[in-house]
Amino acid sequence: MRYLFLFLISIFLTQNTNSQIYEIGVFAGGSNFIGDVGSTNYISPNQAAFGAIFKWNRSPRHSFRASIIFSDLEGIDGKSDDPRRIQRGYSFNTSILEISAGMEFTFWDFDLHTIGIKGTPYLYTGITAANHDNYFFSQTGDYTAENTNSWAYGIPMVLGYKSNISSHLILAFEIGARYTFSDELDGSVPDNADREALSFGNTNSNDWYVFTGITLTYTFGRRPCYCNF
8 A cells, every 4th residue: 555655646746747648536336246146137237336547648549547446246146037046046245346457448539638528439458356255155045254355357348438528527437347267256166175065057157247337537747748659
């Protein structure tokens, strides 16, 4: 945390001499889970999600981007369209803290130093790491904590639209699916190998979760001299 604070301070101290432009702001919206428990609807926010976002605009067409988002993930078999899940009746609710970094690409040039309101669709991808508690379902279907936590790494696939609403504020709406390399988020694969017999669901399909929401960022820095990368 101390190094993150020093990094952010250094950005503000160098903004007058660095010929780039930055954005810092917030994300607010909702999340939904897609896995072996609960509904399989792809876009169906059912829990609040919020966080912080930072961008380093390297050209009018691409930016380096990092974010931290906190949310609960919820899965309830009773809300599924699958009769087998409804009959099974499993449910879970777990908190995650996601750290993400990657690159954002705009469909059209998005130069904030030109006059007037402008907007563009954009894509974002990179890598994510979501920290979550581990748990499993007993033979009686009880939700049981393992008192450990793990990191679920994944790939974000985000589609959004952004527009400047003033000379320093940018508002965006986005939908971002996260494909993870883990099958532990919903408790279908216990973290403890001794409980392997309690695994269930499709072991060939990893977990997904989706963030849907808005970002509001503040821009600062001198007029950029954009680079070729």
